[in-house]
Amino acid sequence: MLDATSSYKPMDRRIPVDDRTGHRIVPETIRRSDRAPENRYGNRPTMKDVAARAGVGLKTVSRVVNGEPGVTPETERRVQEAIDALGFRRNDSARVLRKGRTASIGLVLEDLADPFYGPLSRAVEEVARAHGALLINGSSAEDPDREQELALALCARRVDGLVIIPAGDDHRYMEPELKAGVATVFVDRPAGQIDADCVLSDNHGGARDGVAHLIAHGHRRIGFIGDMPRIHTAAERLRGYRAAMEDAGIPVEDSWMSLGVTDPERVRRAAEEMLTGPSPVTAIFAGNNRVTVTVIRVLAEQTRRVAFVGFDDIELADLLQPGVTVVAQDAAALGRTAAERLFRQLDGTLVTPERIELPTRLITRGSGELPPAD
Template sequence: MPDPDRPSPAAARTGSGSGRRPSAAAGRYGGRPTMKDVAARAGVGLKTVSRVVNGEPGVTADTESRVRAAIEALGFRRNDSARILRKGRTASIGLVLEDLADPFYSPLSRAVEEVARANGSLLFAGSSAEVPAREQELALALCARRVDGLVIVPAGEDHRYLEPEMAAGVATVFLDRPAQRVEADTVLTDNADGARRAVAHLIAHGHRRIGFVGDRSAIHTAGERLRGYREAMARAGLPVDEAWVAMGPTDPDRVRAGLDRMLSGPHPVTAVFAGNNRVTVTAVRVLYGRPGPVALVGFDDFELADLLRPGVTVIAQDPARLGRTAAELLFRRLDGDDSPPRRVELAADLLVRGSGEIPPAG
């Protein structure tokens, strides 16, 4: 949790400006000059300084130039934190996601940032590391800072903790995964549909034994993609051997073990559907090193997927579009849109590149 208690390194500096009480002001914000200091130096009232700083009308050219000179001489910069306290709007939003470094989430972050910028807001960003307690801690810390809104890729499965915040006016949009146990705006990809199409594509290329390596089942997107996998198999009248399904963490060792399992045994799969970008990368490492060709379709696109041999066929989400859509919805709420919570589902695109068109071995 944020802890503003530690002393500032600038605490030793002496206060600057005229008419200040050093005992109270010394070191605070590095002893920065305030509007009061500017007013004293320019020989005007506080409100006049405020008018000049904020470009409000009703100040004579002469007065204004005296104030500007004082601002310049003192190196004054308005303290927006104080301004915010009085105005009630912080002009900042928070973004909580799984991992800022993940190639799926980083374009999404950038998109949210761009929309925030276009709307005059600053962005707090933080990673939950897929730990529900961390998501909650971050989201609530952001609310305590009174962000105007929150874009959140949930890690947890119960978001009732946000209800008081939302009721108090914090605009909240859930992204990539839906809110749970709370009504809220949600923007996500149609994961089940994407998965169905991925698996149907493999079936169309002759596969009957298809494996699925997904993220932990508790993660909504993982569950949805698993559902899509099962539905596509069922629609084609194909049975699913549970040895072909490997849900769990996306670290390479776990993924590798899951693949080994479904590729050995009496009924090895001839094709693999990889449930997200992390899984696909490991699957490429495993499958491309094997003698017998195994077909592969991945969920999520990734850089250079087209340059591998064969190129990797994927169901591509558009992370930037997801981020943009969520942030735009957020600012529409901040602009007064109080219609019922919306759920926006974006379609994913099948990108055919080679790995998904490999025919079954034998």
Template structure:
């Protein structure tokens, strides 16, 4: 700011008035100050200003598993839209499913004094955030619940969605329905497994744990899993993919498979309707997930002191063709 004042030939106080939009500055003087600001590339330190004033930083922290995953990209975009409406900016980071990375990001955001945080948790222990909640920083957990911490949580109805997927495939004649999902330590994978088992019981399907495979989805692991599921006289005639990453690897593997089972994915994705056959999915309204979480956070910022809430949003099945085929 002193450099701007020297270049414009005015006092530092005058520069401050121009930067803060105060009216008591002559138009020609303001023009000189703005020209000096442009020439020098000056940017106001909003954080320092807010600290001096004792006001909020105007930022939120958002931690997701992977900002490159379309599911979390849509979540990020929705949160950002809500935040913009409240005059806030969003700082985002990826945990890469690492509890240590999640903790590192959360504490970094706390150190930057964000006004609040939204977290898709990778870990199962969140007591380290208790001091932040006590000090008045609101935290909302999204898609998965926190461990050991009472905080607002917004989830999708994974159990009902997986049960609905089984019922849909059973209605098309399938009795050997496989469940191929991510690691069982992941909350959403475990919930969907619970729904799968409940759906099988309701449909009167035999419980066969050989049809359940849960591991980190990679191209090789899905090819190997698919080989085991489709070989032999008791092969699966339908596969439920536990998330969009599993679905992507599964579709690539099926391009080279001798048999093609019915496939029903969990989580929608771009171009799913353009595949041959178009991809049937259990879809989560990611926009509603992000919007509900962000609105809960801003309610806390406005003074809502009610007990922590748990909101479970419905999912819906989108039949497009890949699951609506009879057993081969």
């Protein structure tokens, strides 16, 4: 074994040096040994290779690739030919390292598969594209740790900015990043423990309007099913529900509220309990789209007609019997507004963090206009 290792040692450790440049001359075999070949991107051609083939200098290739002026058409042609022949493509990692800007922004969202976030994500992408930036995204799956991990990974990639749909409620981990100049906008839910830009829907007002709508149609015993109050949107909507009830002078019974419930099985149970309890509700307000779809299923099975209003619009809501009345928020507008603020931060146009609330819209389709039946 000692023999084996020692046999790899070159006899003379001194490395020959080029007299003119002072550069070390290292045999190709040794030089290459420092690269782990399996780690390379299949040895793609570099500008150096293109330059050699076109018989020009490195910088000239760079100029052609970037469309900088000061290159004769003839030279440009030769370089372009070499580029095509070699299949050269500029290495943006090196470019980023040199230039300091990545022309990409990150999006941390909760779940790409949720139909609410698709349009939001798409809107962010469109704005990014208009500014020549790429979008890198990741799903936190509603896990605060994963949100942090993702956000910081994106910062390590040196994204120019970050749009975050928070899963957690403590974002102090972003402080060094903000200080370092990473543009950041929180969307859908506010940042926790730090002062940052955020773009929200008017969750409180929307929920209040929705519940008031039910009250206006004669309901007094109204149920609320929503997510955990530690989630800002859920808390605000609950607050809106309470506000509407209080405005109407209706005392809320505990059995009418079910919090922290989103998975279909538990939503179903919660809905059934409030419909059959000692003080059965005549209407239900759902805190988000996932709750809505389950509650609708439960209501479809009831013989009694129960009124319903949901937060978030859902597809085909108009085709159901009755049509589903909802408080709609504009996911695309949320994404667009957030992304635009992000780029204004990057421009330097924007300095003071603000909280922006976008209005919601009550869409009446039938289910919310049913009279109390008891």
